[in-house]
Amino acid sequence: MMSRRHVLALAVLALAVNGPFGALAPARAGETRPFTDAAFEAAQNSGKPVLIAVSAPWCPICRTQKPILAKLSAEPRFRDLQIFDIDFDSQKDLLRRLNVRMQSTLIAYKGATEVGRSVGETQPEWIEGLVEKTL
Secondary structure, X not given: OOOHHHHHHHHHHHHHHHOOOHHHOOOOOOOEEEOOHHHHHHHHHHXXXXXXXXXXXXXXXXXXXXXXXXXXXXXXXXXXXXXXXXXXXXXXXXXXXXXXXXXXXXXXXXXXXXXXXXXXXXXXXXXXXXXXXXX
């Protein structure tokens, strides 16, 4: 059983890690963050490369894609990459808007223009090729 002191310590730690605005805090380059219209629009308007990753916690392909994307985003040439995650199970309105029919979909944008899309891809070099289109 957690005491009030433990709960308070966890809350302070969460603020220290996530900042006082949580998901509204600016994402660091290469960091995956939940999709919001405002954050996505701001990233597109900034001219930074943008990638949307549609995933589900139960999806083995999505689990394979995540470390590949993390490794790519750590590379200097992808330092400005903004990655937005859309949950396949709970964000059906976004899936319809973006014409996404399956989890493990990756959508690449250069500014406001979609420059590529991939579904179910797990080959690192193919994912890298898609991400390169955002530059």
